[in-house]
Amino acid sequence: MTALFSAAPSCCSRLGVAALLVALADFLFYGQPAGITVFLFALVIAAAVVAVHPAAFSDGRVWLKPIALLVALLPLAETVSALSVSTALAALVVFALSLSGRLRHSIARIAGQIALFGLAAPFRFASDFIRWRKTARRFGRRRVRLAAIAVWVMPLTLGAVFLALFGAANPVIDYWLSLIDLLKLLDLIQLARIAFWLFVLAGVWAFLRPRVPRLIRRIPRAAPAASIQAERTVTTIEDMLFGKAAILRALVVFNILFALQTALDATYLWGGVTLPDGLSYAAYAHRGAYPLVVTALLAAGFVLAALRPGSETSADPLIRRLVYAWVAQNIMLVISSILRLDLYIGIYALTYWRVAAFVWMGLVASGLALIIARIALGKSNEWLLSANLLTLSLTLYAGCFINFAALIANYNVDHSFEMTGQGISLDxxxxxxxxxxxxxxxxxxxxxxxxxxxxxxxxxxELVGLRSSDEGWYRTLQQNWRAWSFRDWRLLRTLDMKGPPVVPDRIEPHMPGH
Structure with a gap:
């Protein structure tokens, strides 16, 4: 019971902080555009997390955590996007877990904690509330709560009666009471707004009480003696299919097949040899861009399964050399896929999905290079996963500062038929x-x-007219300070220096002699 009473003030204080955060979120976001307010709200959440974890200040390096968090939140000041918000949420999760002393040290395990935190966050407040109520009932605090409510029933009831009598006796009080419109008060209770409050409450509560759910671990049972012989048979079959001899032969076959594919790409894509009749470079590039990336991923999975750390195949020098050659060929395939996609974009323009494909192919190539590093350095699969997650995190963080809309638009305009006289018309x-x-x-x-x-x-x-109306809507939106972002500020400066395009009313044909 002592533990309950000592935990109650902490729980109540967190609930009060959560209520203040909900009120702030209502002011900043409900019915309002999203902009710099998202960055400010993230800073307030970070400050609230620090406030409810005062013991974290005992660490001498505690100030490094807010600095790292601020760097991770900077994309929100640049612009609000799905990528910047996801980066900020992941950083806040890491920050909250680190202050509560629950953060793991491995990058791979931290990524798992972030995923579990996100899955459990919507249910954290409800779970804590139910658990707290059960604990209170167990220690008999339910009667205290009911008594505290009951003592207000009589005063409030009689107070309402006296107020009604005063209203009947005093015209001033009666006038004040007539100003209270109960129907308008009920109109203020909006289901959408209440749902927004509950959503924010569930979100901020997860950061104020950062916990990662424990996964149920199955206790391994001893295998029956009758299954030992069957297990030996399965192991023998596994050794035959995926043993050292099988992997060696597979690597030889795979290297030959990949060498053939690389030679064809070198001939047609890089060498400029004429393709067979009926096949264009665009079709050749488009058909191979994505399947080759899938091929590289399957190859990576095979390498990880075949060369497990400490296995017999991993220690064989010939197999290691064949793996190095094969992974190098896979990297060449990814580079070839990037070249194919570049040729395809040169004909059919650039889109968001094609930019994402470029980034994805680069990540696959870096992952294959990390596989070679893992084998050469004798690292574990966990090290490989952590290295890939770090590469992915840095790539996504850098992507938060890239204006992909401007990048796509500038490329398509600069390479359009209208601007260059070749290629396809601009969409x-x-x-x-x-x-x-x-x-x-x-x-x-x-x-x-x-x-x-x-x-x-x-x-x-028509397009010029729509363009002008779009800018008018955009400028109206930016007049709300909540919608401000650094990227929008730069764009407004560019638009102010150059007015919208104006098409002449009529272009008269040029007459000879005039």
Whole structure:
């Protein structure tokens, strides 16, 4: 019971902090655009986590954690996107677990903790509330709670009666009471808003009481004596299918097949040899870009399974050399996939998915290189997983500062048929769907088109009108301080220096002699 009473103030204080955070979230986000407010709210959550973990200040290096968190939250100041919000959430989870002393040291295990934290976060508040109520009932505090509520029943009831009598006797009080519209008060109770409060409460509570759920571990049972012979038979079959001899032969066959594929790519993609009739470079590039990445991933899985640390195959020098050669060929395949995708984009333009494919292929190539490093250095699979997660984290963090909409729009405009005289026509409607980040590139395209013979095209005029209305909506949105971000601030400066494109009312044809 002493433990309950000592934990109660901590729980109540956390609940009070959570209520304040919910109120702040309502002010910043409900019915409002998202911008710099997301960065500010993340800082407030971090401050609240520090406030409920005062014991963390006993560590001399505690100030390194807020500095690292601030660096991880900087993408939110640049712009609010799914990538920057995900990065911030992961950083807040690591920060909260580190202050509570529950953070693991391995990167791979930290990634697992982040995943488990995210799965359990929506149910943390409900679980803690139910557990606290059960504990309170066990120690007899339910009567105390009910008594505390009961003592207010009589005063509030009689107070309401006296207030009604005073209203009947005093015109001023009656006027004040008439100003209270119960129906309007009920209108303030919005189900959507209450759902928003509960959502925020569940989210912030998970950070105020950071816990990672424990997975149920199965206790291994001793194998029956009758199954020993069958196990030996299975082991023998496994050795035959995936033993040293089988892996050696597989690596020889795989190296030959991959060498053939690499030679074909070197001939047609890099050497410029004419393709067979009926096959274009675009079709050749598109058909091979993604299957080759899948091939590389399957090869990586085979290498990890075949060369387990401490296994007989891992210690064989010939197998190691064949693995090095095969992984190197896989890296060449990924580079070939990147070249294929580049050729395809040069013909069919750039999109979000194709940018993601470039990033994905680069990550696959780096993962294959890390496999070679793991084998050469004799590291464990956990080290390999941690290295890959670190590479992925740094890539995603860097991607938070890249304006992909502007990158795609500028590339498509610069390589369009209208601007260069070759390639395909620009899909201006797709550029418009990219949002405000594509405004400068779209303006360059419209300015160029306004000086050509197609300036009287009704489709172009419609696009110019929509472009102006889009900017008007964007400027109106940016007048709300909550929507501010560093990227939007830079974009507004660019738009202020150069006005929207204007198409002449009519381009008169040039007459000889005039």
């Amino acid at each position: 201006a409607w797709y550029l418009r769907s990219l949002g405000p980040g594509a405004f400068p590139a779209l303006d360059r395209f419209l300015d160029h088109q306004s000086r050509t013979a197609v300036a009287n095209d009704p489709v172009l005029r």
